[in-house]
Amino acid sequence: MAEIQLPESTTRRPRMAVEIAGLKLKNPVMPASGTFGYGEEYAPYLDLNQLGAIVTKGLSLNPKAGNNTPRICETVSGMLNAIGLQNVGVDAFVRHKMPFLEQINAPVIVNFFGNTQEEYAEVAARLDDVPGVAGLEMNISCPNVKHGGIVFGTDCDAAHEVVSLVRKRTSKPLIVKLTPNVTDIRVTARAVEDAGADAISLINTLTGMAVDVKTRKPRLANTIGGLSGPAIRPVAVRLVHQVVQEVSVPVIGIGGIARAMDALEFLIVGATAVQVGTANFVDPNAMATVIDGLEEFCQDEGIEDINDLIGTLEG
Amino acid sequence: MKNYKTIILSNQEIAPHYYRMRILAPDYHKMASPGQFIMFRVQRALPPLLRRPFGIFRIGCLPADCDGMPAKEYIEIIYKVVGSGTEIMQELHEGDRIELLGPLGRGFELGDPAEEKILVGGGIGLVPLFMLAEELVKSSRVRLLMGGRTREDIIAVTEFERLGVETYVSTEDGSLGEAGLVTQVLERKLMKYPQAAVFACGPMPMIDAVQKICAEHKTPLQVSLEALMACGVGACLGCVVKGAGHSDAEPRYLCTCKHGPVFRAEQLDWTRLDETESECGGCK
Ligand SMILES: Cc1cc2nc3c(=O)[nH]c(=O)nc-3n(C[C@H](O)[C@H](O)[C@H](O)COP(=O)(O)OP(=O)(O)OC[C@H]3O[C@@H](n4cnc5c(N)ncnc54)[C@H](O)[C@@H]3O)c2cc1C
Ligand SMILES: Cc1cc2nc3c(=O)[nH]c(=O)nc-3n(C[C@H](O)[C@H](O)[C@H](O)COP(=O)(O)O)c2cc1C
Ligand code: FES
Numbered sequence: 348m349a350e351i352q353l354p355e356s357t358t359r360r361p362r363m364a365v366e367i368a369g370l371k372l373k374n375p376v377m378p379a380s381g382t383f384g385y386g387e388e389y390a391p392y393l394d395l396n397q398l399g400a401i402v403t404k405g406l407s408l409n410p411k412a413g414n415n416t417p418r419i420c421e422t423v424s425g426m427l428n429a430i431g432l433q434n435v436g437v438d439a440f441v442r443h444k445m446p447f448l449e450q451i452n453a454p455v456i457v458n459f460f461g462n463t464q465e466e467y468a469e470v471a472a473r474l475d476d477v478p479g480v481a482g483l484e485m486n487i488s489c490p491n492v493k494h495g496g497i498v499f500g501t502d503c504d505a506a507h508e509v510v511s512l513v514r515k516r517t518s519k520p521l522i523v524k525l526t527p528n529v530t531d532i533r534v535t536a537r538a539v540e541d542a543g544a545d546a547i548s549l550i551n552t553l554t555g556m557a558v559d560v561k562t563r564k565p566r567l568a569n570t571i572g573g574l575s576g577p578a579i580r581p582v583a584v585r586l587v588h589q590v591v592q593e594v595s596v597p598v599i600g601i602g603g604i605a606r607a608m609d610a611l612e613f614l615i616v617g618a619t620a621v622q623v624g625t626a627n628f629v630d631p632n633a634m635a636t637v638i639d640g641l642e643e644f645c646q647d648e649g650i651e652d653i654n655d656l657i658g659t660l661e662g
Numbered sequence: 663m664k665n666y667k668t669i670i671l672s673n674q675e676i677a678p679h680y681y682r683m684r685i686l687a688p689d690y691h692k693m694a695s696p697g698q699f700i701m702f703r704v705q706r707a708l709p710p711l712l713r714r715p716f717g718i719f720r721i722g723c724l725p726a727d728c729d730g731m732p733a734k735e736y737i738e739i740i741y742k743v744v745g746s747g748t749e750i751m752q753e754l755h756e757g758d759r760i761e762l763l764g765p766l767g768r769g770f771e772l773g774d775p776a777e778e779k780i781l782v783g784g785g786i787g788l789v790p791l792f793m794l795a796e797e798l799v800k801s802s803r804v805r806l807l808m809g810g811r812t813r814e815d816i817i818a819v820t821e822f823e824r825l826g827v828e829t830y831v832s833t834e835d836g837s838l839g840e841a842g843l844v845t846q847v848l849e850r851k852l853m854k855y856p857q858a859a860v861f862a863c864g865p866m867p868m869i870d871a872v873q874k875i876c877a878e879h880k881t882p883l884q885v886s887l888e889a890l891m892a893c894g895v896g897a898c899l900g901c902v903v904k905g906a907g908h909s910d911a912e913p914r915y916l917c918t919c920k921h922g923p924v925f926r927a928e929q930l931d932w933t934r935l936d937e938t939e940s941e942c943g944g945c946k
Contacts, residue, residue, distance in 0.1 A: 384897035388920075391663045392763075392895075404899075412913030419892050419900035421712050426892060433899045433915060576711055628712055628893040629703065631665055631763065 361645035362652040363638070365399070365619050367597045368520035368545030370454050370482050372399035372620060375653065376610065376638050379601050379624030380405050380458035380484060380524075381430065382575075385444040386451065392631035396452040397638060399620060403440070403448075405458045405486050408466045408473075410436035415568035420557055425576030425603070426625060427555050429569035432460060432489070437470050441477050454481030456522065462492045464509045472516040482520035485513060487539070488528075488551045500526040500551075503538040514543035522599065525549040525590070527579075532586050533593040540594045547590060548599035548622065550583045576625040577603040584612050591617030591658065605633055607640020614641075617658035663693070666762040671724075671736050673754050677814050679743045680786070681752055682719070685762060687737040690721045696793035697769025697886055697924040700737070701894040702751070703761035710747045713763060715891050715919070717790035717863075719818075737762075740817065742786045766894050770794050770861055770884055770924050775801035777882075778855040781827075782807045782848055782872055784864020785815045790886050790923075791863060792821065799825050805851065806830070809844025809868070813837040845871040852879045862886070873927055883927040889918035896920030904931040 363374040377400040383389060386401050395401060413433025420427050435443070437459070448455045457480050461467035467485065474480050487500035487509065499505045510523055523539040525532060527550040536547055552573025557566040565571075583602025591598050597620075600613030605626035613621050626633040641653065650656055671684040701713035716739040724734040743752050754760070769790075773779075779802045781791045788808060798804045806822050806829045816838050819829050830847050831839030840847065845868065852858060852875065862872045863886035876883040889901035896917045903922070905914035908931045916922065916929065 382893075382898060384895075388893075388895045388897040392665055410913060412910050413899065413902070413915065416900075416902060417890050418902070419890050419898065421710060424708050424711060426712060428892075428898070428900060430899050433902070433913070577708065625711070625892075628898060630761070631895070 359651070361642055361650055362654075363642060363645075365654060365657075367599065367619055368482060368522065370400065370456075370520055372454065374399045374638050374641065375614065375620035376634050376641070377456070377620065377622050378402050378627060378634065379622035380486065382624040382627050385440070385448065387444070387447050389627065389631055393635055398453045398634060399638075400454045400456050400481070401448060401451060402456045402484060402622060403444070403458055404434050405432050405460050406434050406437045406440050406470060407432065407460055407462075408437060408470050410434065410439065417566065417568055420566040420572075422555070422557055422574065423578060425574050425578030427557055427567055427572035427574055428552070429567045429572035431569065437473050441473070445477065445479055449479040455479055456482045456484050458484040458486055458524070460486040460489045462489060464491075464493075464512050467509050468512045468516045471513045475517045475519060480519060482522060483517060484522040484524055484548060485510065486524050486551065488524070488526035498526060498528070500535060501529050503534045506535050507538040507542045510539045510542035510544055520545045522546040522548050524551055526551045527582060527586055528554050533589055536590045536593050540596050544596060546597045546599060546619075547594060548601055549590060550579070550586050550602045553579055553582065575603070577605060577609075579603045580609060580612070584616060587613055587618050588616040588660070604637065605629065607637050607644055610637050610641060611644060611656070614653070614657050616660050619657055663764065663766065668760065668762055670754055670756055670758045670760060671734070672756055673752070675752070676740070677817055679814070680740060680817050681743065682738060682740050683751070683754070684722070684736045684738050685760065686734060687721075687762060688735050690718075690735060690737050690765065691723075694718055694721060694737070694765035694793075695769040696797055697790045698765040698767050699790070699894075699923060700739070700762050700764030700766065701891070702739070703763070704747050704750050705760070710750070712892050713761075713894065714747045714751075715888075715894060716741055717886070717923075718765060719789045719792050720796075721793070740786065740789050763894060767919055767923050768921065770886075771926070772797055773859045773882065776857070777802060778858040779804045780807065780848070780851055780855070780858050780860045781805065782844055782860060782862040782864065782868075783809070784844060784868040785810045786817075787862075787864030787868070787886070788818060789863070791861065792818065794861060795822055795825055795827050799827060804828070807832070807844050807847045807851065809833070809847075809864070811835065843871070844868065845875060848872060848875055852876075852881055856881075860884070870932070873932055876927060884924055885927060885930075886924045887918050887922055891919050894919045905929055906931050
């Protein structure tokens with residue numbers, strides 16, 4: 348049987364690849380740290396090879412216990428979490444989790460944090476020569492225990508200092524992840540760019556709290572937690588919009604993305620890529636749906652290269 | 663382990679606030695073992711945002727009918743309406759589309775057939791014990807001690823009886839069976855049958871009491887725990903319990919969803935379970 352010839356424009360698939368800090372991603376979609384474990388947890392449900400990149404749970408120098416339970420609770424169109432950054436520690440990660448991740452045909456971005464500047468620097472240094480680690484994402488939403496617990500990312504001088512220090516200890520592409528819990532995010536964005544960040548990702552969770560009215564206790568053992576999910580998306584889009592106007596490094600948009608339409612908002616305001624977090628819990632296939640939806644959107648709109656869409660917000 | 667986009671076959675009230683739902687679930691008999699659970703996506707729209715975990719009560723099959731319709735394999739869950747998600751679930755009907763992630767977690771170990779098997783269920787905690795009983799009756803003597811606050815919390819007991827399980831019912835208000843706690847019945851049974859293995863699922867205070875009794879009698883115990891869950895697959899670390907030997911310096915957290923929901927008693931840190939789990943164990 349003769350093959351039916353479709354017109355050129357409908358057969359050609361849009362180019363979906365983007366580049367961030369020298370990392371070549373086959374599409375702009377990756378998981379958000381802490382919502383995708385170390386990758387293997389979701390392997391039964393999703394082909395990890397189709398992802399733009401893989402982002403791991405946040406790692407610290409030593410294993411971290413995390414908070415008491417309850418650690419999570421659902422809120423309107425979102426959830427609060429106070430996991431407390433429980434993780435296996437950087438050395439165990441390299442030994443036990445990297446071998447699996449290395450087999451995946453997608454760049455592995457390792458998220459990390461510390462409670463002191465030195466800890467941040469040491470984790471970055473230990474990851475520097477680990478083969479298979481394509482890039483680092485530095486979570487600066489952590490309290491600085493040597494400075495009264497003030498969160499690094501809420502103090503632009505502390506943020507500048509810690510990013511500068513890490514910059515000296517790593518040759519890998521360095522993405523700095525910003526906290527939204529600040530008065531003016533443009534100030535922190537400028538500070539971390541100036542300190543040598545190759546890219547910026549945002550947003551981490553918004554601090555929040557919920558109360559069980561019957562017991563009159565906080566719903567989280569930690570009292571305060573981080574809000575994520577669809578509820579935070581408009582806030583995240585606004586913050587990404589503000590940051591892309593302020594910096595020249597590429598930006599990764601995060602916050603409440605569950606469908607392609609959500610991801611498109613971030614790309615249009617100027618994010619080069621996006622991360623999907625809480626939506627993975629709701630639908631383990633969420634990222635595949637976002638990727639397919641983005642491609643379909645480009646096709647429908649006659650966009651040949653997804654890069655032509657980035658930062659096209661109309662005034 | 664799969665995510666099925668599937669349909670509801672039936673959804674019926676079996677007692678006030680308790681519902682039994684059948685969901686089309688091909689191949690579950692090949693995949694699921696007693697004690698495993700599923701994550702149920704209540705509806706594609708929000709709310710609720712997160713999936714809800716439910717134990718698998720039973721796996722069944724509607725026979726192929728005479729018009730050549732293929733046999734339909736289904737799972738049955740029994741749930742109690744306690745909040746926003748289950749309130750929506752009670753309104754669902756035959757043919758409604760839902761999503762099912764599972765089967766998840768680690769179930770029960772069946773153990774030595776020579777032992778007497780004692781199942782202890784508190785209220786809705788009875789659910790994961792049915793598939794277990796189906797397996798255990800094949801080679802062991804099985805008894806079910808079923809407790810609840812009141813007679814309405816005593817569900818599905820006749821189904822256990824039909825399997826040949828000897829059942830003992832107790833209610834706190836004495837409205838059905840013996841008046842008092844299920845753990846009193848357990849004490850007596852363990853005196854009588856010292857060579858027993860115990861399997862328990864129910865509210866956390868009950869599980870705690872069962873653990874103390876079994877520890878005293880040196881009786882092997884497996885418990886099925888509940889926890890608030892977001893992912894159900896070990897990715898979010900929201901559902902953890904403290905494992906034996908846990909300390910802040912050497913954390914030994916176990917995920918209820920991945921390492922459990924069934925644990926051997928000796929896997930867990932019982933000194934701390936009370937304080938951390940009472941919140942989300944939820945007496946139901
Ligand atoms: C492994 C596992 C198996 C379960 N099996 C069953 C079952 O077979 N039948 C059944 O009726 N229920 C079962 N549950 C409990 C069930 O998941 C909750 O009752 C349900 O998620 C409540 O949802 P909701 O939206 O109606 O309530 P919400 O509005 O979310 O909460 C109402 C109340 O229920 C409590 N609750 C919420 N989620 C849970 C949870 N995951 N575990 C314990 N308490 C919770 C809350 O603390 C609150 O007090 C199981 C839980 C787990 C972890
Ligand atoms: C359970 C949970 C754990 C998280 N853990 C981390 C973490 O370890 N490191 C980090 O940088 N962000 C962490 N985050 C934040 C997410 O990466 C993301 O920034 C945030 O959830 C917003 O995206 P979302 O609305 O798509 O979930 C976590 C979020 C959740 C819900
Ligand atoms: S529910 Fe997410 S780790 Fe268990």
